[in-house]
Structure formats: structure tokens, C-alpha cells
Amino acid sequence: MTQRRILVVDDEPRACSALEGLLRKKGYEVKTAGNAFEGLELLGTMRPDVVLTDLRMPGLDGLAFLENIRATSPATRIVVMTAYGSIDVAVDAIKKGADDFIEKPIDVQALCRTLESSMERASRLAELGSASKPEAGTASCLGVVGSHPSMQSVLERVEQVARSRATVLLTGESGTGKGLLAQTIHRMSGRAEAPFVELSCAALSESLLESELFGHERGAFTGAVRCHQGRFMAAVGGTLLLDEIGSCPLATQVKLLRFLQTRQFERVGGDETLSVDVRLIAATNEDLETEMAEGRFREDLFYRLNVFRIELPPLRERRSDIPALAEAFLKGFEEENGHPIEGFSPEALDRLLLHDWPGNVRELEHAIEHAAIVAQGTEVTVRDLPESVVEAPQDPLDVAIPGSTMAEIERAAILKSVMAAGGNATEAAAMLGISKSKVYYRLRDYGRESSSDNEETTGNGVNGDGPMEDGSIEDGSIEDEAIEDEAIEDEVTKV
Numbered sequence: 001m002t003q004r005r006i007l008v009v010d011d012e013p014r015a016c017s018a019l020e021g022l023l024r025k026k027g028y029e030v031k032t033a034g035n036a037f038e039g040l041e042l043l044g045t046m047r048p049d050v051v052l053t054d055l056r057m058p059g060l061d062g063l064a065f066l067e068n069i070r071a072t073s074p075a076t077r078i079v080v081m082t083a084y085g086s087i088d089v090a091v092d093a094i095k096k097g098a099d100d101f102i103e104k105p106i107d108v109q110a111l112c113r114t115l116e117s118s119m120e121r122a123s124r125l126a127e128l129g130s131a132s133k134p135e136a137g138t139a140s141c142l143g144v145v146g147s148h149p150s151m152q153s154v155l156e157r158v159e160q161v162a163r164s165r166a167t168v169l170l171t172g173e174s175g176t177g178k179g180l181l182a183q184t185i186h187r188m189s190g191r192a193e194a195p196f197v198e199l200s201c202a203a204l205s206e207s208l209l210e211s212e213l214f215g216h217e218r219g220a221f222t223g224a225v226r227c228h229q230g231r232f233m234a235a236v237g238g239t240l241l242l243d244e245i246g247s248c249p250l251a252t253q254v255k256l257l258r259f260l261q262t263r264q265f266e267r268v269g270g271d272e273t274l275s276v277d278v279r280l281i282a283a284t285n286e287d288l289e290t291e292m293a294e295g296r297f298r299e300d301l302f303y304r305l306n307v308f309r310i311e312l313p314p315l316r317e318r319r320s321d322i323p324a325l326a327e328a329f330l331k332g333f334e335e336e337n338g339h340p341i342e343g344f345s346p347e348a349l350d351r352l353l354l355h356d357w358p359g360n361v362r363e364l365e366h367a368i369e370h371a372a373i374v375a376q377g378t379e380v381t382v383r384d385l386p387e388s389v390v391e392a393p394q395d396p397l398d399v400a401i402p403g404s405t406m407a408e409i410e411r412a413a414i415l416k417s418v419m420a421a422g423g424n425a426t427e428a429a430a431m432l433g434i435s436k437s438k439v440y441y442r443l444r445d446y447g448r449e450s451s452s453d454n455e456e457t458t459g460n461g462v463n464g465d466g467p468m469e470d471g472s473i474e475d476g477s478i479e480d481e482a483i484e485d486e487a488i489e490d491e492v493t494k495v
Contacts, residue, residue, distance in 0.1 A: 004119055007048035008032045009039040009065075010081070011057045019052065026112065036060035036068075037228050040212075043073055044195070044234055049122040050077045050115060055089060059223035060208060063092060067203045068212070070097030077118035081106065121336065144177070144184055145325050148318035154181070154310055161308045162188035167260065169245075169305045170283040172312030175362030178283040179243065181312065186239040191279060194238030199231050202247035210252055211268050220269025232265060232276050239279045245305065246286035246297060253298045260304040280305075315357040315364060319412075322352050322364065329365050330380065333372035341372060344380045350415050351382055355389045414442050 006028045008019045016032040023030045031046050033039040035057050043051070051069055055062030062080070069078055078098045082089050093101060099121070100114050144155060161168055162185045170178040179198065186196045204212055207221065215230025231240055242248070248256065259265050264275050282305045291297035315322065326344065334341045344352070348371075357363050371384040382390060417428040418439065425443070429436040 005029045005031075005046060005048040005050075006115065007039060007042055007046055007051045007053075009034075009036065009051065009053040009057070011035055011054065015054070022108065022111075023115075026115075028115075035223070036062070036065040037224075038226070039065065040068055041229065043069060043076070047073070048076055050079060050118045052079050052081065052115065054081050055093060056083075060204075060212075064203050064208070066093060066097045067200055075122065077122045079114055079118055144180060145328050146318065146321050147324065148313075148321045150313040150318050151321060154312060157308075157310050158185055159188065161185065161310075163190060164308075165279060167279070167305055167307045168281045169307070169309045170281065170312065171288075171309065172285065173314045173360055174285045175360035176285075176312040176314060177361045178285075178312060179241065181310065182239070182241040182281045182283060185281060186279075189239070189279070191238045195235050196239050196241070197231050197235040198241040198243060200243045201252075202244040206249040206252060207268075209249065210255065213252070214255065214265045214267055215270075216268035217270040220267075224269070227267075230267065232259070232278055233274070235278045236276050237278075239281060241281045241283060243283045244285070245282040246284040246288055246291055248297075250296070250298065253301050257298065257301045257304060260301070315360045319353055322357075323349060325361060325364055326352055326368055329368035330372060333369050337372055339372065339375070340378065341375055341380060342378045345382065347382045348380050348385060351385055351389055354412060354416055354419070411442070414439060418443070 004027065006023055008016055008023070008030060009032070010016050010019070011034055013034065016034065020030045020032050031042055031048070033042050036053075036059055039051070039053065040060075042048075053062070053065065057065075060068075066078060066080070069076060077100075080093045080098045080101045081104055082093070082101055083104050099118055102111055102114050144151075144158075146152065146155065158181060168182075168185060170181055172178055182198070183196055186192065199209075199212060201209060211220070211224075211228060211230065213231050215233055216224050216228045218224060218227050242256075255265060260280065263277070264273050266273055288297050288302055288306075292299050292302055315325075323344075326349070330341060330343070352364070352367075359366075367386050367389050368380075370386050371380045375381070375384045413432060414428070417431045418425065425439045426436050429439045432439075
């Protein structure tokens with residue numbers, strides 16, 4: 001990367017000054033912010049590679065700040081600073097989107113190693129993104145993977161609505177890819193060169209949500225030390241995605257309804273009416289019709305949002321897309337980790353196909369990331385997958401796969417039954433009500449080896465795999481650079 005940009009966010013001016021001095025000595029381009037609101041504004045203009053932030057600041061909660069960074073700038077790496085011994089806080093931060101943490105008082109060498117590692121990851125992600133720049137025109141070339149008929153129908157609707165100005169409502173279970181689909185609609189629209197801005201309605205309290213959406217005037221509330229533009233202003237000319245719209249408080253729903261009707265709003269604490277050109281996309285995993293019936297969601301707002309509705313199918317209903325999705329994720333993590341992996345063993349792929357994926361595509365992505373980290377060879381094997389994916393299904397006969405062929409359903413039924421039977425073909429055949437020989441023949445068709453002398457295969461699985469073994473990965477080290485100014489180093493250690 002030609003530029004290495006770091007945004008430091010801390011409400012202690014001395015800490016900001018010390019860190020800025022140190023990091024500039026290290027060759028980074030540095031900007032500082034005294035609170036989360038300033039940090040979010042700089043995030044859009046500076047586009048930092050890494051955000052180094054404290055968690056305890058007035059105004060916007062630190063964990064909510066992390067979620068906003070991750071939603072607004074997914075490629076930005078986040079390192080949090082936390083007080084010594086607050087490991088539980090650091091764990092929460094990781095769950096909310098942080099990549100790493102460092103304890104206070106700060107160890108300068110540990111900080112430099114952590115930031116360098118984050119910079120390298122940011123660089124790899126940027127290179128990966130630029131290397132795979134899609135051609136304009138279709139959803140499939142913008143990173144959306146799906147050849148199953150249900151996903152093809154979704155992609156057709158995306159292409160229909162993308163170039164219009166219509167408000168879009170994306171529905172579907174958590175983890176089905178609503179955020180990616182919203183970005184795809186934006187990138188296929190005439191607004192592609194303008195900002196794409198995202199905000200989770202569930203991440204903030206009612207007052208902070210209104211401030212983050214519409215902005216606030218200086219002095220509007222405690223901690224509002226300057227005017228804040230808000231997400232609508234940040235998205236001018238582009239697209240604003242409101243995720244988890246079902247969690248939006250009723251009072252805020254009224255203001256959203258007014259915007260959809262007039263394209264106008266006022267900042268919190270202000271009386272100037274502002275008009276902006278912003279396309280709105282809303283997403284939810286809740287049943288808004290039920291929310292309306294129970295009085296938690298306004299009927300008039302629902303009909304304003306529901307102009308063009310796209311429902312994303314859960315991954316279990318499009319299992320035929322799992323191999324392509326898994327390969328795409330593996331390729332990304334392979335390049336990110338610098339560990340060449342050619343693909344998946346047949347056994348590992350079968351486990352992926354048989355898992356029900358309650359967390360949908362997001363769960364699959366995390367499973368492949370885990371496998372890419374622990375894999376020791378040139379392919380992902382069963383022992384590299386998370387335990388939740390490897391464990392046998394509770395109901396081996398629950399094999400309904402909507403949209404699949406009879407051959408795919410038969411394959412799933414046989415493999416699930418053999419796994420549930422611990423590799424015993426006779427027991428699996430009894431479960432299915434078919435002959436033992438048919439099970440053997442099908443296993444051979446699926447590339448498996450079955451012993452003709454013994455009804456049970458070796459090890460724990462039908463493929464003869466032994467017990468799961470813990471893999472270890474050796475961390476690479478980064479040489480520490482000399483700290484030229486000892487006074488600056490001493491100051492940083494007091495942060």
C-alpha cells in the first residue's frame with residue numbers, strides 16, 4: 001500500500017497526542033478524534049486502513065461505535081485499547097467487529113506489532129478487492145454466488161430494481177446476505193459512484209439512533225460538542241441501508257415516514273429543514289406483518305418501505321450453492337492467510353452439504369475461515385471443520401432439500417444415515433428401508449471405500465477418518481522497528 005492510514009479515537013487529548021507522535025515516527029498517516037462522533041465523520045473522509053480506538057468514551061458507546069465502523073467500512077481493521085484485566089470487554093469488542101485489542105498501559109512494541117499485523121491484513125484485503133474488480137452489469141459478477149433457482153430469482157429481481165429509484169425491502173433470516181445484496185443493488189444503480197452507507201437500527205438507543213440518522217446540532221444533548229451531519233447527509237446522492245429496521249423505535253419510525261414522503265428532515269436540536277437525494281434500502285429478519293399487528297411497527301411506514309420486496313432464501317433451502325460458496329470463501333481466506341489450499345476433501349464437502357446452517361451464509365463463511373486457519377495440508381479435511389459442522393445430524397431422516405433433484409435427496413439421506421449409524425451400512429440401510437447392497441453401491445458412487453468383509457468402516461466416520469486432532473498454527477513474527485524518540489515512547493506507555 002502506498003499510504004498507511006490510522007485513525008486514533010480517544011477522549012484523552014494527551015493520549016491522542018502521544019499516539020499521533022509515535023505513529024507518525026513509524027511512517028503512518030495519522031488523524032485523531034476526541035469522540036466516536038468525530039471518528040465516524042473522519043471515517044468517511046479519511047478512509048483509514050486501521051482504527052485504533054478506546055472503548056470508554058462519552059456520547060456514543062464504544063461497542064456501538066465498533067458496529068458502526070464495521071457497517072460503514074467493512075475493509076477497515078479495528079484495534080481497541082482496553083484497561084488492564086478487562087479481557088471480558090475485549091472479548092465483547094471482538095464479537096462486535098474488532099480485529100484485535102491491546103491492553104493499557106500500552107506496551108509500545110506490542111502496539112507496533114499489532115498495528116503492523118492489522119495493516120498487512122488491510123493490504124491483503126485491498127489487493128484481493130482490486131484483483132477481483134467485477135464487470136458492471138450483473139449481480140453475479142459483483143460477488144453474489146448462487147445458481148440455485150431460488151437465488152437466480154433473487155438476482156433477477158435485483159437487476160430489475162437496481163437502476164430504478166424505488167425503495168427496497170430485503171427480508172430473510174439472519175446471515176442470508178442482505179447486506180451484500182444491498183451493496184449489489186447500489187453498485188448496479190446509477191448511484192454507484194456515490195456513497196453506500198449502512199446503519200443498524202438495533203445497535204443504538206432511540207436518542208442516539210435519531211442523532212446518527214439525521215445528525216444533531218451543537219449542544220443538542222450532553223456530549224454534543226459540535227454539529228454532527230448524520231447518515232442521511234453522509235449518503236447524499238447514494239444509498240442508505242437501514243439494517244434491522246424492525247427494531248426501529250416508533251418515534252423514529254415517524255421521522256423516517258416523513259422522509260420517505262417528503263425527502264426532508266431536521267437535525268436533532270435544530271429547526272432548519274434539510275432536503276437530500278438518498279435512496280433507502282431497509283433490511284429485516286423479522287416478520288413485519290406480525291410486528292404491525294402487535295403495534296410495534298407502523299402500517300404506513302411498512303407500505304412505504306415495501307415498494308419492492310426481495311426475500312432471501314436460507315442456505316438450507318439452496319444446498320446446491322454450498323460448494324461454490326465454500327470455494328469462494330476458501331479462496332479469499334487462502335490469499336489472506338498466505339496458505340495455499342486446493343479445495344475440500346469429498347468427506348469435508350459432504351459434511352458441509354449435510355449441515356443445516358442455522359446461521360446461513362455467515363455461519364458458512366466463519367466455518368471456512370476456521371478451516372483455512374487450522375488446515376495443515378493442501379485441502380480442507382473433516383478434521384479442519386468446526387465441531388458444530390462435523391457432528392452427526394440429530395435426525396438422519398430429515399433430508400428435505402427444497403429445489404433439489406431426487407438424486408441429491410437420495411445422496412443426502414444415505415450419507416446422513418451412514419454418519420448417524422457410525423459407519424454401519426447395515427444399520428443405515430435399516431433406517432432407510434433399503435438393502436445393504438444399495439448403500440454399498442451408492443457409497444462407491446460417492447467416491448467412498450466400503451469393506452466387503454466388514455459392515456463397519458474404520459475410525460469414526462464413513463470415510464475411515466480417525467478421531468479429531470487439534471491442529472496448531474505457528475504465528476509469524478514481525479521485526480520491531482526501533483523507536484527513535486524515547487520521550488514519545490515514554491508518553492505512550494502512560495496512555
